[in-house]
Amino acid sequence: MDTNNKGAIKMNTNNMTTEMEDIKVSLKLKLAALWTSFMFLYIYVDHFHLYMPGKIEDILAGKVFTFDISYVFLMVAMFFVAIPVLMIFLSIALPAKVNRWTNIIVAAVYIPYMLFNLAGEAWVHMYFAAAVEVVLLLLIIRYAWKWPKQER
Secondary structure (H helix, E strand, C coil): CEECCCCCEEEEECCEEEECCCCCCCHHHHHHHHHHHHHHHHHHHHHHHCCCCCHHHHHHCCEECCEECCHHHHHHHHHHHHHHHHHHHHHHHCCHHHHHHHHHHHHHHHHHHHHHCCCCCCCHHHHHHHHHHHHHHHHHHHHHHCCCCCCC
16 A cells, blocks of 8 residues: 555555545535534534423523523524524635635634533533534634635
8 A cells, every 4th residue: 555646545456456536625615514514513502402401491481591582582593593504505605705704704703602602501512512613613714714815
């Protein structure tokens, strides 16, 4: 087994050579995949929150953390979920210059928001998820910040 300068691995089995191709993935797809990963964590943390003792009773009593459940609360919650959902599509659809700054700004805004979600009673799974979410958001910022310049 040896490697060539492209990072592919050549395997020789009974005089048969196969090569693993290292497919180049576009930056836009990487950003969309990071936003998708972020969204899975975001949704599952809320879902697992329902398994914490007393949370269903709080919801039935009309409370989430210290907030009353109302149409305003639910609209604000939906707004904060819709933005990263849209970022999956926008990371692919927006032109490079707008895409770069949109990803940087939205990811930077979501870092403190994700950490705010740890206010109140937080269990270990929530700290773990918040750490992974922040890493994903930092990767989004890093990839977008280092967006390759196109020569004219």
